[in-house]
Amino acid sequence: MMMDYVAEILQGTPLAVSRVITWLENEDERARVLMKEIYSHTGNAYILGITGSPGTGKSTLTDGVTWQLRNKGQTVGIVAVDPSSPFTGGALLGDRIRMTRHSEDSGVFMRSMATRGYLGGLAQFTRGAVKVLDASGKNYVIIETVGVGQDEVDVMRVADTTCVVLVPGLGDVIQSMKAGIMEIADIYVINKCDRPGADQLFAEVRYRVDQDASIKDRTWVPPVVRTVAVEGKGEDDLIEAIDAHRTYLEQSGKLLEKRRERTREETLQMIHHELFRIIRARLAENSRIEHMVAAIMDHSMSPYNVVEEVVSEWLPSL
Amino acid sequence: MMMDYVAEILQGTPLAVSRVITWLENEDERARVLMKEIYSHTGNAYILGITGSPGTGKSTLTDGVTWQLRNKGQTVGIVAVDPSSPFTGGALLGDRIRMTRHSEDSGVFMRSMATRGYLGGLAQFTRGAVKVLDASGKNYVIIETVGVGQDEVDVMRVADTTCVVLVPGLGDVIQSMKAGIMEIADIYVINKCDRPGADQLFAEVRYRVDQDASIKDRTWVPPVVRTVAVEGKGEDDLIEAIDAHRTYLEQSGKLLEKRRERTREETLQMIHHELFRIIRARLAENSRIEHMVAAIMDHSMSPYNVVEEVVSEWLPSL
Numbered sequence: 001m002m003m004d005y006v007a008e009i010l011q012g013t014p015l016a017v018s019r020v021i022t023w024l025e026n027e028d029e030r031a032r033v034l035m036k037e038i039y040s041h042t043g044n045a046y047i048l049g050i051t052g053s054p055g056t057g058k059s060t061l062t063d064g065v066t067w068q069l070r071n072k073g074q075t076v077g078i079v080a081v082d083p084s085s086p087f088t089g090g091a092l093l094g095d096r097i098r099m100t101r102h103s104e105d106s107g108v109f110m111r112s113m114a115t116r117g118y119l120g121g122l123a124q125f126t127r128g129a130v131k132v133l134d135a136s137g138k139n140y141v142i143i144e145t146v147g148v149g150q151d152e153v154d155v156m157r158v159a160d161t162t163c164v165v166l167v168p169g170l171g172d173v174i175q176s177m178k179a180g181i182m183e184i185a186d187i188y189v190i191n192k193c194d195r196p197g198a199d200q201l202f203a204e205v206r207y208r209v210d211q212d213a214s215i216k217d218r219t220w221v222p223p224v225v226r227t228v229a230v231e232g233k234g235e236d237d238l239i240e241a242i243d244a245h246r247t248y249l250e251q252s253g254k255l256l257e258k259r260r261e262r263t264r265e266e267t268l269q270m271i272h273h274e275l276f277r278i279i280r281a282r283l284a285e286n287s288r289i290e291h292m293v294a295a296i297m298d299h300s301m302s303p304y305n306v307v308e309e310v311v312s313e314w315l316p317s318l
Numbered sequence: 319m320m321m322d323y324v325a326e327i328l329q330g331t332p333l334a335v336s337r338v339i340t341w342l343e344n345e346d347e348r349a350r351v352l353m354k355e356i357y358s359h360t361g362n363a364y365i366l367g368i369t370g371s372p373g374t375g376k377s378t379l380t381d382g383v384t385w386q387l388r389n390k391g392q393t394v395g396i397v398a399v400d401p402s403s404p405f406t407g408g409a410l411l412g413d414r415i416r417m418t419r420h421s422e423d424s425g426v427f428m429r430s431m432a433t434r435g436y437l438g439g440l441a442q443f444t445r446g447a448v449k450v451l452d453a454s455g456k457n458y459v460i461i462e463t464v465g466v467g468q469d470e471v472d473v474m475r476v477a478d479t480t481c482v483v484l485v486p487g488l489g490d491v492i493q494s495m496k497a498g499i500m501e502i503a504d505i506y507v508i509n510k511c512d513r514p515g516a517d518q519l520f521a522e523v524r525y526r527v528d529q530d531a532s533i534k535d536r537t538w539v540p541p542v543v544r545t546v547a548v549e550g551k552g553e554d555d556l557i558e559a560i561d562a563h564r565t566y567l568e569q570s571g572k573l574l575e576k577r578r579e580r581t582r583e584e585t586l587q588m589i590h591h592e593l594f595r596i597i598r599a600r601l602a603e604n605s606r607i608e609h610m611v612a613a614i615m616d617h618s619m620s621p622y623n624v625v626e627e628v629v630s631e632w633l634p635s636l
Contacts, residue, residue, distance in 0.1 A: 032622060039620035263621070264611045268601065270625045272594045278633055279593070280586060293582045302357035303581070304350060307588045315596055315632060 002030065006037045012075075012136040014109055021111055024128040027277070035128065038135040043259075045077070045134035046246060048142045049159030051184075056165040057191045060229035061238070062144045068239045069140055070107055077133030077141040080112040081126055081155055109133060123154035124273055127266055130158055156184045157262065160255060161245045163187045163238070166205065168197035182212050185222050187241045193226040193234070202226060220248050279314060320348065324355045330393075330454040332427055339429055342446040345595070353446065356453040361577075363395070363452035364564060366460045367477030369502075374483040375509045378547035379556070380462045386557045387458055388425055395451030395459040398430040399444055399473055427451060441472035442591050445584055448476055474502045475580065478573060479563045481505045481556070484523065486515035500530050503540050505559045511544040511552070520544060538566050601628075 008016035023031035048065070052058045059080070066076045113125055126143060133141045145155050156162045164185040188205050190198060205224050213221040223241045227234030249255035283289040295301040326334035341349035366383070370376045377398070384394045431443055444461060451459045463473050474480045482503040506523050508516060523542050531539040541559045545552030567573035601607040613619040 036620050036622040039622065040617045043617075260611060260615060263614050264607060267610055267614065267621045267624055268594075268598060268607065270621055271601075271628050272590075272597055274625050274629050275593055275597065275633060276590050278629065279589060283586075283589075289582060289585070292585060293578060296581050296585065297578060299358045299361075302354050303585045303588055304354040304357065306585055307592050310589050311592055311596065315593070 002033055002037070005030075005034055009034070009038055009132060009136050010041055012109075012138070014106070017077075017109055017132055017136050018111065020132050021113070021129045024125055024132070025113060031128065035131065039131070041135040042131045043134065045130075045138050045141045047130060047134075047158060047160045048140060048242065049145070049156045049162035049184075050142060050165065051145045051156055051162065052165030052167075052189075052191075053170060054146055055170065056167045057229045058144055058146070058165050061163075061165060061189065061191060061227065061235075062142055064227075064229050064232055064235040065142065065238060065242075066108060067232075068235050070105065072239075074139040075107040075137065076109075077130075077136065077138035078108070078110040078144065079126060079129045079133070079141065080110070080144045081122065081146070109136070109138065123158065124269060126155050127158050153184055157265065160249060160258065161186045161242055163189050163242070165189045165191050166201060167192040168195045168201045182208070186220065186245050187222055187238070188224040189227055189234075189238060190224060191227045191229050194228050194231075198226070219252065220245065275315075279310065282314075283310070320351055320355070323348075323352055327352070327356055327450060327454050328359055330427075330456070332424070335395075335427055335450055335454050336429065338450050339431070339447045342443055342450070343431065349446065353449065356450070359453040360449045361452065363448075363456050363459045365448060365452075365476060365478045366458060366560065367474045367480035367502075368460060368462045368483065369464075369474055369480065370483030370485075370507075370509075371488060372464055373488070374485045375547045376462050376464070376483050379481075379483060379507065379509060379545065379553075380460055382545075382547050382550055382553040383460065383556060383560075384426060385550075386553050388423065390557075392457040393425040393455065394427075395448075395454065395456035396426070396428040396462065397444060397447045397451070397459065398428070398462045399440065399464070427454070427456065441476065442587060444473050445476050471502055475583065478567060478576065479504045479560055481507050481560070483507045483509050484519060485510045486513045486519045500526070504538065504563050505540055505556070506542040507545055507552075507556060508542060509545045509547050512546050512549075516544070537570065538563065597628075 005016050005020065009020060020031060020034055022028075023034070050058050050062050050065070062078060062080070066078065069076050111129060113129060130141050130143065143155060143159055162184050164181055164187070166188060167190070188209065190202050190205065192198070193202070202224060209222050209224065212218070223244070225234060225238045225241050227238060229235070246255075249258065283292075292301070292306050296303050296306065323334055323338065327338060338349060338352055340346075341352070368376050368380050368383070380396060380398070384396065387394050429447060431447060448459050448461065461473060461477055480502050482499055482505070484506060485508070506527065508520050508523065510516070511520070520542055527540050527542065530536070541562070543552060543556045543559050545556060547553070564573075567576065601610075610619070610624050614621050614624065
């Protein structure tokens, strides 16, 4: 039965892809088994990241990029990572009508994922979903995320090319550009550039990019692309910039380097995730964690002692 | 020598407090040793969180709240958590001139911290800094953070009372309120409420709060306080709201419940954090991780196999 799923994923059957991503989200044991089987079929898709604050029109841009890629005969998988309450774990996309023009197109698969838990799990799930789409034969996988927090930066590390979307009038450009954006942006997109302030924003971003490039002696200077996504304007320029970045990465050997670094990070994170999962489960047995909390609350133990005790019990020095 | 630090922290010597927080930031071994010593002296401070997007005037509000608390004879520690590049780890506050009216006041200690690493470390460091300030005898500790991403939500879970700051005209209120804010806000502050749109924003927030309260049958309905922080207007209302929330938590037993849950979460996170430190160090020995990455890259192993291998080696089933 599991082998049927493997075959169906490799054939790109949407229902199977969808189900396996759900397993990933639920940390279902079957996901683990399946991921091992399909792993050797990954590494072929090119991974795009599209990130920006709420209201920048990321979804419309993702839609436009997808459209352009489809016109070039490429298949596309989309993972939209949405923020949601860490308390309820619920997604917010239920009410969102989008991707309508692709809904009948078997060359496009779209899936939205909610933020879950609070232990760096977001990037973990995203990586899994990207791999499933990659193995399913999609030529491009687009990761779309809201915002520029630490989680989003982690998610973007999964992408080969990251597009950061800005719009005039949100007023937090300098803040955002300080907050780690310049490290992850391969391409800047000024969307809604029919709005007042677009030229100024363009000049500002251009100036900062040039400054940053000269300081860091970068070999790739991120282009700044202007779009009006709702009218489809600038989509072709964006695709051109993406192609140029891809060519740059491939020819300079940096794509391989980037993917090696990513694999290293992914592996460390997976080991960490799995060890913690097991230890958390063990601590739940016999209410051991509750006893620890009680001891910490009445100051008979410090959490630092508890950590030492747990670590030395389960991971004694080799 | 370490005991001198313990004594100085407990006496509230600013230089010692400052140095220990730096140790925490750098994951200096001395921080671990010291934290164990001071832990039993924590739990006395009341912890306030003040969060909001860039440009909402959080810093000015923090300043105002500090001023009010000082006038009531309370001492205050402030931890300002700023976003910064995950790659450079640098803080952005160097250029920021603030808290000038408290700079000569020994009853106030202010420290800014940068975002570091990418494994939920932000909340980890914040918790540590809060504990140091708590042990140093401050009656109140204020945590000030930018934005409402997952990191900030995690940081805010450290607070007893969380104030969410909104301003008219930023236009992302509904987005923000969806993105987990309603779960963490104990008090809403409409700052810059001399600006156009303030009444509308007030009404909007009020409406959503009431709706949310009726759905969830909450016993605490977050008040919406209006301020003009630069003029000091509304500061007293805010303090009153904070006092009311504190009284509510104390009398309902929810403060204890909240702190128990927090201790549980903190302990698990500390274990999580410590595990990663150990894993990374062990796998770096003999370039083991590099061999793994090479095997994964040439598809002779999947990362899932690697994880299984490491986990069964380190955590054999009991």
